[in-house]
Amino acid sequence: MTNTANPTNSEAWWQTLYDGTVAALFLEREPEQLQRETDCLARLLAVQPGASLFDQCCGTGTQALALARRGFTVHGVDQAAEYAASANAKAKTDDLKATFVAADARSYRPPQRHAAGYNWGTSFGNGLDAADHLAMLEAARDALLPGARFAVEFPNMIHLLGRFQAVLTRRKQLEDGEWLVVRECTIDHHHGALRQTWTILAPDGRRRSVDTSVRLYLPHELREHMEAAGFCEVQLFGAPDGTPLEGHHARCLAVGRAS
Structure with missing residues (x-):
């Protein structure tokens, strides 16, 4: 799941870091964990099988392919061409309704708008430039139907x-x-x-x-960033079951509606 870092060194770091080995080390999930993550996404996004989803910074398609197996139609984007190609190959082999493209998530808009979307696994916030992060959220907003939910999964920096x-x-x-x-x-x-x-x-x-590097966005700053990008009714959760965010939660789930 890739994003960009500093403009001066972004190409070097992500092309050096994200390869097949890193995918095996960090992007693969045990079946039970993947089930929890996809359950969480379906719950947070309030969607049912058959809905179309946008996966921003999809990596090798870990969550997207699992959601496609549950009956969703998924379109993903990732900056690593190797990852997008791998995800497409898996989708074709398993005859899933999932497509993936290699592009810059800061500017990529899919050909059609989707019923919901997500950015998972700290793919948001890489690098120091807040303008890059805002551009990514704006691109996500434009990828969604009005009123559609979008979830950002990010470290709870307080924790x-x-x-x-x-x-x-x-x-x-x-x-x-x-x-x-x-x-x-x-x-x-x-x-x-x-x-x-x-x-x-x-x-x-x-x-x-x-x-x-990852920008140290506190939860309220993440909410403000989403609101500046055009999301409304942004809520912060600390657990997939909808528990409100508290300091002891390791992850922050920010969910808003595209305006």
Whole structure:
């Protein structure tokens, strides 16, 4: 699920970070988790099978393909051409009503408007430029029918900052062995961003490091950004069941209606 970072280095970081290995490490879901996520989306977006959905920053189509299997028609966009091609191949193999294109989510408008949409997995907020983030939300608004719901899934920065961890590690067993990911984090107080260095260690000892950043939008700032982009009745949730957002929730689910 990709977005852009700084204009000066956006191409370098996302093209270096997002490949097949990163998709396997971060974008794949266990069946139970994927079921919870798609249940959450259907509930938050108030849609039933048969509705058309827009997946902004779709990655390899993890949620989109699962929703298509549940009877939704899904159209996704992602900046990584490899990811869009992979998602299209899976949709064709399984004869699903899902299509994917490689394009810049800040400017991409699908050929038709949809009944609801979402931006999942911290695909929103990458980089430092608030104008880029506003443009992405405006593009999402234009992708939807008037009154359609749009959900943004983002870290609850109150929770993240209150329980800040400078180093996080993750191990995952893939076909070729165990991979290790080390994420080193710092707070950029001047720019209001979470700076991250991702070091990915392959089973054979190869390593690569990529620097990324995520804007530190507090929940009310995320709501204000959505309102500025043309969404109304924006609500903040801390759990898929509609629980209002509180400080102990790790994720923030912002849902608004396209005006």
